[in-house]
Amino acid sequence: MKNIKALSYIAICTSIAFSSTTFASDNASASITTDTNAGKIKAYTCQFCHGSNGIAANPTYPNINGQNELYLYQSMKAYQNGERTNTMGKMMKQQLSSLQNQDLADIAAYYSTMD
Numbered sequence: 001m002k003n004i005k006a007l008s009y010i011a012i013c014t015s016i017a018f019s020s021t022t023f024a025s026d027n028a029s030a031s032i033t034t035d036t037n038a039g040k041i042k043a044y045t046c047q048f049c050h051g052s053n054g055i056a057a058n059p060t061y062p063n064i065n066g067q068n069e070l071y072l073y074q075s076m077k078a079y080q081n082g083e084r085t086n087t088m089g090k091m092m093k094q095q096l097s098s099l100q101n102q103d104l105a106d107i108a109a110y111y112s113t114m115d
């Protein structure tokens with residue numbers, strides 16, 4: 001009985017963790033299946049500035065918890081593409097330099113579902 005309960009719990013978690021969102025990637029529109037659990041792992045370094053709950057300790061840094069998923073994705077693409085070129089924007093570009101579109105989408109899904 002216990003095992004069955006544990007299994008159905010995992011099934012529920014999995015169904016929440018995966019969702020499909022259409023992100024505009026570069027020229028084409030591509031549907032990316034996002035994984036909030038993977039996003040949490042990939043966002044490990046982000047918490048030093050954006051907080052473990054998406055709320056920044058430094059009041060000059062943005063809170064990103066509960067933000068719209070597409071907005072998060074597009075703002076990160078804007079840093080990567082060099083469209084946000086202020087000093088902090090250049091710093092953010094460096095933070096995202098090793099992340100692919102799938103990573104950005106997973107991270108966007110993770111923060112967007114955060115309270």
Ligand code: HEC
Nearest residue numbers: 045046048049061062064072075076084088089092095107
């Ligand atoms: C060294 C501190 C620092 C780290 C680490 C960092 N950020 Fe940022 N982040 C900032 C600052 C400061 C800004 C505001 C930059 C600006 O002026 O555009 C920002 C902006 C953002 C924005 C745009 C918010 C908005 O409202 O437009 C997103 C999204 C974001 N960061 C996500 C991330 C993610 C994801 C990571 C980890 C991969 C990360 N950041 C790591 C400091 C940081």
